[in-house]
Amino acid sequence: MSGTGERKKMTCAEFQEVLPYTFENGGDAGEMEHLKTCQICSDLVQDLRYIADQAKLLLPLRDPSPKVWDNIQDSLEREGLIRPQAKAHSAGKKKVAEIGNRVIGSSGDRVK
Amino acid sequence: MSSKRAAAPGFSEAEAIEQAKGGDAYAFEQLYGLHKRRVYSLCLRMTGNTAEAEDLTQEAFLQLYRKIGTFRGESAFSTWLHRLSVNVVLMHLRKKGLPEVSLEETLEPQQEDGPKKDIGARDTVLAGSIDRVNLERAIENLPPGYRIIFVLHDIEGYEHNEIAEMMGCSIGNSKSQLHKARMKLRDLLKQSKAEKAVRR
Numbered sequence: 001m002s003g004t005g006e007r008k009k010m011t012c013a014e015f016q017e018v019l020p021y022t023f024e025n026g027g028d029a030g031e032m033e034h035l036k037t038c039q040i041c042s043d044l045v046q047d048l049r050y051i052a053d054q055a056k057l058l059l060p061l062r063d064p065s066p067k068v069w070d071n072i073q074d075s076l077e078r079e080g081l082i083r084p085q086a087k088a089h090s091a092g093k094k095k096v097a098e099i100g101n102r103v104i105g106s107s108g109d110r111v112k
Numbered sequence: 113m114s115s116k117r118a119a120a121p122g123f124s125e126a127e128a129i130e131q132a133k134g135g136d137a138y139a140f141e142q143l144y145g146l147h148k149r150r151v152y153s154l155c156l157r158m159t160g161n162t163a164e165a166e167d168l169t170q171e172a173f174l175q176l177y178r179k180i181g182t183f184r185g186e187s188a189f190s191t192w193l194h195r196l197s198v199n200v201v202l203m204h205l206r207k208k209g210l211p212e213v214s215l216e217e218t219l220e221p222q223q224e225d226g227p228k229k230d231i232g233a234r235d236t237v238l239a240g241s242i243d244r245v246n247l248e249r250a251i252e253n254l255p256p257g258y259r260i261i262f263v264l265h266d267i268e269g270y271e272h273n274e275i276a277e278m279m280g281c282s283i284g285n286s287k288s289q290l291h292k293a294r295m296k297l298r299d300l301l302k303q304s305k306a307e308k309a310v311r312r
Contacts, residue, residue, distance in 0.1 A: 020291030021284065047238045048294045051301070054242050055266035060153035061248075064169050068152075069144055072173050073137070081177050082137035 010034040015041050023048065129189060133181050144173055147190065151197045157263045158201045160252050168204055172197040198264065202278060205260075238298065241305050250300040258293035265290050 015034045022031055023045075035042050076082045125146060131139030151172050156165035176193055183192060251259060264270045264278075265286070272286040279286070 020288045023287075023291065043237050044298075047298050048291075050237075050239050050242070051247075051294050051297050052266050054247055055251075055262070056269075058244065058247065058267050060149040061156055062153070063149050064152040064166050068148070068166050068170050069141070071170050072144065072177075073141075075170075075174055076137070076140065076177055079178070082135050082140055 012038060012041055016044070019045070125189060126185075129180065129183060129185075132177065133183075140177060143176075147193055148173075150190070151193065154194070154197055154263070154268065155201055157251065157267065158198075158260055159205075160256070160259065164204075168197075168201050171204075172200045175200060194268070198268075198270075198278060202260075205256075236305075238301055238305070242301055246301060246304055247297075250297050250304065253300055254293055254296055258289060258296055261286060261289040262293035262297070266294075 010030050010033070012034075015031060015038070018027070018031065022028070026032065027035070035045060073082070123142065125143070128139040128142045128146075132143055148169065152165055152169045155168040155172070156162065159165050159168065172193070175196055179196070183189065251262065254262060260279075261275060264275050265272070270278075272283045272290075275281075275286045276283045281289075
């Protein structure tokens with residue numbers, strides 16, 4: 001048989017060398033062929049896909065501490081970006097929520 | 113994300129943006145309340161440090177409020193804010209002089225930190241064995257250069273061309289760094305899986 005139609009089989013090292021650049025689109029025929037016949041590289045790709053998929057499911061972690069907003073508000077006031085009376089409105093709203101929560105206690109929904 | 117999301121009952125995000133442009137503190141607070149968790153999480157995952165993440169969240173929102181008058185609604189507000197926050201973090205890291213975000217070549221962590229090629233050794237696959245806590249911990253333990261690319265691409269959904277533009281590196285470099293990050297994560301997760309098995 002002439003060698004023109006035969007493709008030299010890819011080694012694991014060659015496959016893993018190009019993997020960063022072909023991971024998203026699946027690679028060419030030679031890479032696909034290697035993946036079909038090599039359990040080590042197949043496991044590797046499966047793991048990397050699994051990690052990427054799991055990462056997409058991660059949710060935002062948590063809220064910053066309340067002091068972050070306090071600092072922002074102080075800076076905004078200093079820079080004149082917010083109207084001071086509006087801050088009073090916001091503080092008043094917090095006070096109402098605090099009073100509401102005290103009245104409701106642990107039996108009802110929290111007022112935010 | 114839609115700009116029609118609710119900022120408060122009867123107060124849409126679009127309305128909050130308009131009110132904030134006029135200096136309404138309550139509208140500012142509403143916008144902060146809507147987006148603080150996502151911005152803070154981004155900062156925390158990129159820096160791996162709580163205090164730094166809080167400072168950067170503060171800086172991101174201050175920049176947002178300073179620039180809110182220029183927001184024209186051509187992209188979603190959350191996209192705009194998110195991009196602004198990423199830039200704040202990257203700028204901070206550059207100022208700190210961390211090599212991983214200054215020059216393309218130095219994006220490479222030290223060789224001993226890097227993942228090894230997986231040739232000639234078969235191990236069990238990870239599928240089904242990762243929980244959220246393990247993955248978060250492993251991400252925290254990534255070298256900073258790897259962590260930034262992984263967070264931007266795999267968690268935050270940026271494309272390689274966007275990352276390359278933001279980081280001032282090539283698309284190929286972004287792909288290569290992401291691959292190394294995933295390989296390193298695989299090592300870390302396998303290690304944690306093995307340790308868990310020993311404890312049982």
